[in-house]
Amino acid sequence: xxxxxxxxxxxxxxxxxxxxxxxxxxxxxxxxxxxxxxxxxxxxxxxxxxxxxxxxxxxxxxxxxxxxxxxxxxxxxxxxxxxxxxxxxxxxxxxxxxxxxxxxxxxxxxxxxxxxxxxxxxxxxxxxxxxxxxxxxxxxxxxxxxxxxxxxxxxxxxxxxxxxxxxxxxxxxxxxxxxxxxxxxxxxxxxxxxxxxxxxxxxxxxx
Amino acid sequence: xxxxxxxxxxxxxxxxxxxxxxxxxxxxxxxxxxxxxxxxxxxxxxxxxxxxxxxxxxxxxxxxxxxxxxxxxxxxxxxxxxxxxxxxxxxxxxxxxxxxxxxxxxxxxxxxxxxxxxxxxxxxxxxxxxxxxxxxxxxxxxxxxxxxxxxxxxxxxxxxxxxxxxxxxxxxxxxxxxxxxxxxxxxxxxxxxxxxxxxxxxxxxxxxxxxxxxxxxxxxxxxxxxxxxxxxxxxxxxxxxxxxxxxxxxxxxxxxxxxxxxxxxxxxxxxxxxxxxxxxxxxxxxxxxxxxxxxxxxxxxxxxxxxxxxxxxxxxxxxxxxxxxxxxxxxxxxxxxxxxxxxxxxxxxxxxxxxxxxxx
Numbered sequence: 277x278x279x280x281x282x283x284x285x286x287x288x289x290x291x292x293x294x295x296x297x298x299x300x301x302x303x304x305x306x307x308x309x310x311x312x313x314x315x316x317x318x319x320x321x322x323x324x325x326x327x328x329x330x331x332x333x334x335x336x337x338x339x340x341x342x343x344x345x346x347x348x349x350x351x352x353x354x355x356x357x358x359x360x361x362x363x364x365x366x367x368x369x370x371x372x373x374x375x376x377x378x379x380x381x382x383x384x385x386x387x388x389x390x391x392x393x394x395x396x397x398x399x400x401x402x403x404x405x406x407x408x409x410x411x412x413x414x415x416x417x418x419x420x421x422x423x424x425x426x427x428x429x430x431x432x433x434x435x436x437x438x439x440x441x442x443x444x445x446x447x448x449x450x451x452x453x454x455x456x457x458x459x460x461x462x463x464x465x466x467x468x469x470x471x472x473x474x475x476x477x478x479x480x481x482x483x
Numbered sequence: 484x485x486x487x488x489x490x491x492x493x494x495x496x497x498x499x500x501x502x503x504x505x506x507x508x509x510x511x512x513x514x515x516x517x518x519x520x521x522x523x524x525x526x527x528x529x530x531x532x533x534x535x536x537x538x539x540x541x542x543x544x545x546x547x548x549x550x551x552x553x554x555x556x557x558x559x560x561x562x563x564x565x566x567x568x569x570x571x572x573x574x575x576x577x578x579x580x581x582x583x584x585x586x587x588x589x590x591x592x593x594x595x596x597x598x599x600x601x602x603x604x605x606x607x608x609x610x611x612x613x614x615x616x617x618x619x620x621x622x623x624x625x626x627x628x629x630x631x632x633x634x635x636x637x638x639x640x641x642x643x644x645x646x647x648x649x650x651x652x653x654x655x656x657x658x659x660x661x662x663x664x665x666x667x668x669x670x671x672x673x674x675x676x677x678x679x680x681x682x683x684x685x686x687x688x689x690x691x692x693x694x695x696x697x698x699x700x701x702x703x704x705x706x707x708x709x710x711x712x713x714x715x716x717x718x719x720x721x722x723x724x725x726x727x728x729x730x731x732x733x734x735x736x737x738x739x740x741x742x743x744x745x746x747x748x749x750x751x752x753x754x755x756x757x758x759x760x761x762x763x764x765x766x767x768x769x770x771x772x773x774x775x776x777x778x779x780x781x782x783x784x785x786x787x788x789x790x791x792x793x794x795x796x797x798x799x800x801x802x803x804x805x806x807x808x809x810x811x812x813x814x815x816x817x818x819x820x821x822x823x824x825x826x827x828x829x830x831x832x833x834x835x836x837x838x839x840x841x842x843x
Contacts, residue, residue, distance in 0.1 A: 299588065300506045301584050302506045305506055318686070322685040322689065388747060390751055394755075457785075457787035457813065461790035464790065473801055474793060477658055478697070
């Protein structure tokens with residue numbers, strides 16, 4: 277029963293949502309919208325679970341004086357401070373927005389900017405012509421990179437068109453092939469879940 | 484300035500019809516005119532002999548309006564009024580028009596056929612697997628490497644880091660990832676290896692905790708389960724990345740598994756993991772992120788392989804049967820594409836139109 281009831285709920289609601297997608301009647305559309313609203317409600321509740329987990333783990337770390345425990349004070353202080361300003365002043369509050377624009381946004385941008393350096397290092401490794409496939413990748417990448425900058429046009433005025441063909445022809449074809457497989461895989465997995473064949477998402481490896 | 488207004492009872496040709504494939508809550512009105520107007524007024528009435536009310540004013544370039552404020556099975560009449568500085572031109576009264584609820588959305592017919600074909604293909608192969616038929620499934624190197632990666636981490640006495648993507652459990656990739664997590668948790672629990680699962684969504688954390696706990700119990704190691712290792716970090720994309728990078732750099736897990744939905748953070752995670760010398764296995768259905776994972780990881784599950792992973796790892800005949808059914812579906816669709824290409828090349832539009840009519 278511990279597993280049967282969740283499986284019945286998954287199969288019932290899943291098949292209902294699938295049927296509702298194809299049937300435009302008001303009942304099906306309204307009910308499927310209600311299901312989705314329930315999900316939003318549940319997700320909103322889980323925000324508190326997440327915060328509780330964060331607080332619990334950090335307090336335990338402080339109590340047990342585990343490695344880097346002092347940083348937990350900073351996290352807990354800013355968590356409480358941000359929440360307090362948000363509750364007192366609202367989402368448009370001056371202090372709340374100040375922290376968002378001057379702390380969170382630059383910190384996020386800093387992490388994002390690391391991408392440029394990581395891209396260079398990953399590209400360097402990927403473009404080493406060790407195999408025929410890597411060599412084709414290297415040649416295609418060099419052609420595209422040259423065509424995306426003015427030098428490409430100076431070399432040959434039709435060069436950007438060649439690059440455009442590589443992007444819209446072979447590149448798009450390969451990408452669509454992958455997307456095609458992804459969509460079929462997605463439908464297949466959804467059917468496995470709805471039919472109760474795939475149960476490992478409930479833990480215990482599906483037994 | 485003398486303003487002259489003309490009322491002309493012709494010049495604007497109007498068509499009104501029940502909007503197809505909806506719940507009967509809309510009527511579509513289209514029009515065209517040889518003259519140019521600055522704007523159009525759409526007037527609606529319940530009776531052709533009484534006053535019409537203005538329901539909308541459209542731009543002079545517009546030629547279509549969806550009246551979404553109608554009751555199904557009720558008669559409506561429409562007039563379009565074309566307006567210029569000195570000219571007002573009225574169309575003839577169009578009606579009666581009734582909106583009706585459609586039973587099936589024909590826009591999605593092709594998708595419905597696709598799902599039905601896959602459904603029957605999967606059922607066919609599941610039945611074949613049940614009757615003892617031998618099924619061949621191609622080898623997926625990234626999944627074969629999973630056990631090797633966990634074994635390596637065990638031998639080194641280090642942890643395994645499992646990153647289930649940055650989306651919530653309403654994302655199919657996260658569901659697929661959770662299914663793989665169950666298998667990974669079984670292995671790590673039976674070997675007694677530490678498993679870290681930092682999550683970006685609290686609901687995903689809750690699900691991951693339950694899965695890992697159940698898996699540990701299944702292999703007879705409930706004592707191994709530590710809920711603190713499966714923790715919520717933050718919903719913020721780059722905040723999450725910095726926290727996971729921190730785990731990699733501080734704890735140096737021997738195996739990093741990135742399976743789920745990833746965006747710009749894919750390469751930041753994979754390159755940091757590479758710099759720590761960990762064996763890395765990634766899998767995502769985000770086609771834009773796949774090149775980054777291929778470049779930075781040792782093994783990558785490409786798109787559909789992520790969805791097939793759990794079934795592949797289970798090696799259960801019924802699950803493998805569903806994979807075989809998916810392959811048959813793929814073969815059928817490849818054939819449809821080839822016929823489509825040939826029909827276009829030989830200028831035979833019948834086949835193409837079969838799908839064209841299904842476009843919204």
